[in-house]
Amino acid sequence: MSSKQTSQPTGALSGMRVIELAQIMAGPTCGMMLADLGADVIKVEKLEGGDDARQYQDPQINGVSAPFLMLNRNKRAIALDLKNPKGKEVLLRMVREADVVTENFRKGTMEKLGLGYEALRKENPGLIYCSVSGYGSTGPYAEKGGFDLIAQGFSGLMAITGEPGGPPLRTGNSVADINAGLLAAFGVLAAYQHKMKTGEGQRVETSLLEASLQQLYWHAAIYFGSGRSPGPTGSSHVLTAPYQAFATGTDWIIIGGANERNWTRIAQVLGKPEWCEDPRFARNAQRMENRDELVREMTAILKTQPAQHWLDAFDAAGVPAGPVHSVAEALSHPQTLARGMVVEQEHPQAGPVKTVGMPVKLSATPAQYHRAAPRLGEDTVAILGEFGYGQAEIDALIEQGVVRDVGQLTTGAAAVG
Numbered sequence: 001m002s003s004k005q006t007s008q009p010t011g012a013l014s015g016m017r018v019i020e021l022a023q024i025m026a027g028p029t030c031g032m033m034l035a036d037l038g039a040d041v042i043k044v045e046k047l048e049g050g051d052d053a054r055q056y057q058d059p060q061i062n063g064v065s066a067p068f069l070m071l072n073r074n075k076r077a078i079a080l081d082l083k084n085p086k087g088k089e090v091l092l093r094m095v096r097e098a099d100v101v102t103e104n105f106r107k108g109t110m111e112k113l114g115l116g117y118e119a120l121r122k123e124n125p126g127l128i129y130c131s132v133s134g135y136g137s138t139g140p141y142a143e144k145g146g147f148d149l150i151a152q153g154f155s156g157l158m159a160i161t162g163e164p165g166g167p168p169l170r171t172g173n174s175v176a177d178i179n180a181g182l183l184a185a186f187g188v189l190a191a192y193q194h195k196m197k198t199g200e201g202q203r204v205e206t207s208l209l210e211a212s213l214q215q216l217y218w219h220a221a222i223y224f225g226s227g228r229s230p231g232p233t234g235s236s237h238v239l240t241a242p243y244q245a246f247a248t249g250t251d252w253i254i255i256g257g258a259n260e261r262n263w264t265r266i267a268q269v270l271g272k273p274e275w276c277e278d279p280r281f282a283r284n285a286q287r288m289e290n291r292d293e294l295v296r297e298m299t300a301i302l303k304t305q306p307a308q309h310w311l312d313a314f315d316a317a318g319v320p321a322g323p324v325h326s327v328a329e330a331l332s333h334p335q336t337l338a339r340g341m342v343v344e345q346e347h348p349q350a351g352p353v354k355t356v357g358m359p360v361k362l363s364a365t366p367a368q369y370h371r372a373a374p375r376l377g378e379d380t381v382a383i384l385g386e387f388g389y390g391q392a393e394i395d396a397l398i399e400q401g402v403v404r405d406v407g408q409l410t411t412g413a414a415a416v417g
Contacts, residue, residue: 011038012365027104029181035074072373079377155212180211256320
């Protein structure tokens, strides 16, 4: 799916103005989701280097950080020194006309800058102030910083990830960061709906801890119901079997026997209809109790034929099954492409770049991809002009080092990513 640069975002959130003070992943994920749906997201970055994600060296596309390109499409960028009183005044002028401010700093950082929620709501009582932190703003760990890896360990996610008897493992993706960004966007939309009704703003917050704990729905149900902490189960499910990855004669496949009807079909495809009456496997509770034995017997049969043979057979029988793709295979699959989940955009330095598309489809107001991730300071002059600064004032702010424009940075290719 290709996207051309256009200047005016459209969509369900057209008219919403967001000031993004967040960086790296959680906060920018929130901002990208809002921007994809039409919000005008203005990314405020420090003068030297900008968002830390810009500095990720591997991989880069023509000197531009690929991780930064992934999470910052559809945004505009201003490079601003918030420690300078004049820089702070620029931000306050922007806040007075904004709907949302997002930040993901350690508790107290924004307050030290005089830009915390209480300070900004005085400037704009209708402001929605969204914070993403490590542990939340209350509790004994509120002052601690947080990272995705730490949150996964603290929340119990690492205790349930991996193979039984193995070391604790993090999930392959940054689930705490990504989910925190999604939850932040969810909270912003709820607060925005309230604002549309009442004109009243509010504070929205989530944390990496809460975003990780939310992933434990089934495991928490087991603990609350039995007092037992579940451990890792590899690719298998904690409540039903067979529901996991299986080795075949060639590649691994996934088989989802999530109910008795599917189990009956699985047994028939494998040529073992008698398993449906076998006291070891007849019902889900028995299959869970004898899962190791079930997996051994199923695997012995599955290894007699290549993966595609079994995928075709399970598909014909109506059994949920699928391959275990590599990232490359998943992102190039016709189904992925048909759902618009790969977006290509043109970046002024990187050239054509691909990012993962919006996973929510709206029939009347679909996501729009109107620009690639901005260069550092790319929109500084235009944004200042929108907030009432004249050209002489803008020139003075640039000369005094309060802001930077992308034109000042073009001498170093790495700096403009």
